[in-house]
Amino acid sequence: GAGVSQSPSNKVTEKGKDVELRCDPISGHTALYWYRQSLGQGLEFLIYFQGNSAPDKSGLPSDRFSAERTGGSVSTLTIQRTQQEDSAVYLCASSLEGRASFINEKLFFGSGTQLSVL
Amino acid sequence: GNSVTQMEGPVTLSEEAFLTINCTYTATGYPSLFWYVQYPGEGLQLLLKATKADDKGSNKGFEATYRKETTSFHLEKGSVQVSDSAVYFCALISSGSARQLTFGSGTQLTVLP
Numbered sequence: 492g493a494g495v496s497q498s499p500s501n502k503v504t505e506k507g508k509d510v511e512l513r514c515d516p517i518s519g520h521t522a523l524y525w526y527r528q529s530l531g532q533g534l535e536f537l538i539y540f541q542g543n544s545a546p547d548k549s550g551l552p553s554d555r556f557s558a559e560r561t562g563g564s565v566s567t568l569t570i571q572r573t574q575q576e577d578s579a580v581y582l583c584a585s586s587l588e589g590r591a592s593f594i595n596e597k598l599f600f601g602s603g604t605q606l607s608v609l
Numbered sequence: 610g611n612s613v614t615q616m617e618g619p620v621t622l623s624e625e626a627f628l629t630i631n632c633t634y635t636a637t638g639y640p641s642l643f644w645y646v647q648y649p650g651e652g653l654q655l656l657l658k659a660t661k662a663d664d665k666g667s668n669k670g671f672e673a674t675y676r677k678e679t680t681s682f683h684l685e686k687g688s689v690q691v692s693d694s695a696v697y698f699c700a701l702i703s704s705g706s707a708r709q710l711t712f713g714s715g716t717q718l719t720v721l722p
Contacts, residue, residue: 526712533613533696534653534712582653593677598710600652 495601516585528580543597611636615713623711630684632699642682647696
């Protein structure tokens with residue numbers, strides 16, 4: 492597609508339920524990032540995929556959070572046993588390559604998934 | 610670790626007013642600095658950047674100067690428009706970090722006609 496696509500755009504769930512958030516990066520982009528945007532806070536890095544390398548999971552806040560990227564393209568972020576503090580906007584971004592893309596203006600963000608845990 | 614602090618919003622201005630959104634940072638190494646903008650219903654997009662001290666980034670009438678001595682990267686625009694209403698994020702990436710951008714908390718700007 493023309494841009495990074497995320498689905499659903501909004502998700503309301505009950506505390507304790509599992510949720511899956513999907514990200515379709517721009518075709519051909521090898522790097523994929525997940526960020527979390529909580530109310531009143533900055534964007535928080537969650538996880539980074541680059542090609543076939545092992546993902547950088549250093550930002551995942553707990554073992555309830557996991558992510559995978561199948562076939563080097565679509566990524567799914569899974570939150571198990573959701574808590575109210577998980578409520579946030581989850582943003583996905585992709586780029587052609589890794590860190591250098593930030594400086595070369597080749598990082599593209601999706602419009603996010605608004606997650607509300609009741 | 611790296612951190613970015615930007616002025617809290619929301620900020621409400623009249624059209625043609627002067628805008629300043631303050632941003633200061635703490636980082637290891639020699640960071641590159643960015644301002645991202647998020648218009649309603651859209652994804653984040655890069656507004657401007659500066660990769661070394663004293664560089665000035667500019668785009669769409671917005672400017673920000675990389676001040677190493679004050680560790681700041683304040684965003685300015687001389688005359689805002691209604692279409693500038695958005696959330697603005699200051700961010701950095703440094704040579705000492707992993708691959709992720711470090712963002713500030715965002716500042717909501719509303720420009721009234």
